Amino acid sequence: MSITKNLQHIKSTLPENVTLVAVSKTKPVNDLMEAYNAGQRIFGENYVQELVDKQPQLPNDVQWHFIGHLQSNKVKYIAPFVRLIHGVDSLRLLQEINKQAVKNNRIIECLFQVYIAEEESKFGLDEKELSEILSSEELKKLKNIKLVGLMGMSTFTDNQQQVKKEFQNLKAIFDKYRILKTENCELQTLSMGMSGDYKLAIDCGSTMVRIGSSIFGSR
């Protein structure tokens, strides 16, 4: 199957309110261009250097999402153009994103990554940490970021019941905190679901899916 066919197929299965992020990490620019020519505008990358290399090679109307684990010292490289940062997992990182957004005279949209899996290796905040940051005075001072939602990754397992439980848990947290609206915080986006579990994620309330291998082939 071609990238174009894969994309068309996936899009035909997505409800209207669900945004597709085409995860293009490790894939060559030619593959991204094929997806672009098929109408795809939102691309997700995991590695800062790779994103910085690819960005000038694609047309200007591409919206770049950073979906990997972002180190504070690398924020400055993507701050001039990044559209949405999915994996924010500390106030410190958010403060650095704000600082770099100020320098670039931009507002950068962010999602908090919430830890929902059973695996030790996954990053993210637990609900208590999320709640603390959302109610902190420090958050209110950050005028150049906007918190627009939450992101989560389920455990890598074939156990659909477990994955479902984790997605439902994240949806419940999302619903609980979306009533908190402030100037720089309004949770509207729930980023959950990848190639193997996006249908289940959508059933559980996802509004943004991050799909790589089902579009571009295995890595």
Ligand SMILES: *Cc1c(COP(=O)(O)O)cnc(C)c1O
């Ligand atoms: C790689 C990656 C994806 C896409 O995974 P696929 O299984 O290839 O669809 C989605 N989200 C994150 C955070 C990733 O690192």
